[in-house]
Ligand SMILES: Nc1ncnc2c1ncn2[C@@H]1O[C@H](COP(=O)(O)OP(=O)(O)OP(=O)(O)O)[C@@H](O)[C@H]1O
């Protein structure tokens with residue numbers, strides 16, 4: 001269970017997140033919805049430690065942690081960025097294997113097996129030697145998802161996973177997210193979206209955020 005208590009995030013004097021508390025149970029899908037500028041991406045960046053918070057506390061299974069100081073070997077939170085952020089000069093397989101290799105220092109063969117297994121689960125069998133430019137938008141997104149999953153996070157966050165996709169792929173992403181919850185991976189997921197319909201379709205709970213100023 002992930003718990004955030006009394007999170008405050010400001011940029012200079014502007015308060016973006018004002019005293020937010022939220023709890024995400026194991027296996028739950030929490031959708032965070034709200035208008036542009038409400039602080040959805042900022043919230044994800046705080047949870048993943050990319051952004052320092054002004055105040056507030058984070059707990060995993062009741063134990064406090066500091067996302068900005070996490071030892072990456074026990075990567076708790078993974079994130080699929082809105083623009084995927086794949087390395088253009090690396091193949092699909094190398095994109096996926098890079099972080100487990102560098103950060104977790106895992107055995108190459110083990111990482112490769114996991115990567116190929118995840119790729120085939122997400123319908124990307126045979127794509128491992130391609131470069132990102134040779135993939136469709138939906139395929140790139142799934143590679144980004146596999147890359148995050150390869151680090152074996154407990155919590156997986158997505159920033160606007162459907163914004164660049166046509167309706168058909170949108171349904172596919174919804175299926176993948178819901179599927180990850182029920183599979184043996186038992187993922188806890190936070191999905192940032194401005195698409196209320198999508199949120200209602202996938203989420204167990206919906207957190208609505210508003211623009212403060
Ligand atoms: N690094 C930063 N420095 C200063 N202000 C920032 C920074 N990052 C975000 N902001 C401001 O914080 C507010 C929230 O931004 P954020 O990107 O979290 O919104 P969002 O809800 O994700 O919007 P969208 O739906 O358009 O993606 C915006 O007003 C933005 O300008």
Ligand SMILES: [Mg+2]
Nearest residue numbers: 040041042159
């Ligand atoms: Mg955003």
